[in-house]
Amino acid sequence: MMKKSILMLLGVMLISSCTSKKEQNTKAPTRVETEVVSTAMNANGQTYVGIVEECEATAVSFTGMGVVKRMLVNEGQAVSRGQLIAEMDDTQARNLLSGAEAQMTQANDALSRYKMLHDNGSLPEVQWVEIQSKVAQAKSQLEVAKKNLADCRLVAPVSGIVGKRLVGAGETAMPSQAVVSILDISTVKVKVAIPEAEISGIGANTSSTIKVEAVNGSFTGGRIEKGVQADALTHTYDIRIHVANGQRQLLPGMVASVQFGNIEKPSKDLTLPVTAVQRKADGSLFVWTIANDSTAHRTTVRTGETMGNRIAITDGMTEGARVVTEGYQKLSENTKVVY
DSSP states (O other), X not given: OHHHHHHHHHHHHHHHHHHHHHHHHSOOOXXXXXXXXXXXXXBSSOEEEEEEEEEEEEEEEOSSOEEEEEEOOOTTOEEOTTOEEEEEOOHHHHHHHHHHHHHHHHHHHHHHHHHXXXXXXXXXXHXXXXXXXXXXXXXXXXXXXXXXXXXXXXXOSSOXXXXXXXXXXXSEEOTTOEEEEEEEEEEEEEEEEEETTXXXXXXXXXXXXXXXXXXXXXXXXXXXXXXXXXXXXXXXXXXXXXXXXXXXXXXXXXXXXXXXXXXXXXXXXXXXXXXXXXXXXXSOEEEEEEOTTXXXXXXXXXXXXXXXXXXXXXXXXXXXXXXXXXXXXXXXXXOBEEO
């Protein structure tokens, strides 16, 4: 009985050991990203990445130095032309205005008194001219004092959206120092960098379609401004596409996808991302395809024209095939995958 028990225990241990080894030898499926091949994925025209910019940016500043008493707008707020934006402490300006008004009163009083003498011929002409000059100087000083007081109130010179508020209440504003920036976004510009080899194909009236994921919308591009100076490092030219933005959906800084030409006309070629196509040691090209049993296999293909980050597949691929686009570095023939 003792021998039978020992033999049974050894048998159980052996079976458990084999099961454990089998479990250890079973490799977990490799996770990959895939794409189902379709002609609908390809469209005429190259796709570029652009950045939304405001149509115009206006830096608004005080003309004199002083302490800011109140800031009446916040970033992102819509403002109208003539709207009060900020106020500066006007104590000194009011004192100067009071002094100028007193001098103006004094000069006018002197003028009225000496006018009687002048009309009677009792006042020398030289003295009469001097009195008139003092009146003119007092009037000029009064106008300057009024202007200085008015300049303590900062109003919006244009309508738009407050982009940045650069000065706060209690801070000292310097002459010509920007207090706020006002952005005109009723129309925006989409800035795109175009390689020098392709810039000649884009004109002022080239049609374009702009897609912005941030607002989940598609917009039709308008007139195009072309830069004339290339970037020294990237050898690209900046272009700016005007886009109507009446509802103010598009905001400066948003990332946009830009495609030129008629993008509604699909190509009959099957296309794949350029990075999905690999090269064998003999120079032939292949892609990793996924079979119905979720195993990966090398499939030899022939390629055609490159369109942006995609390449046409002219032979070896059928519509509906599932191709690995990311994670292929970890694959070998018949590797189990999940996607």
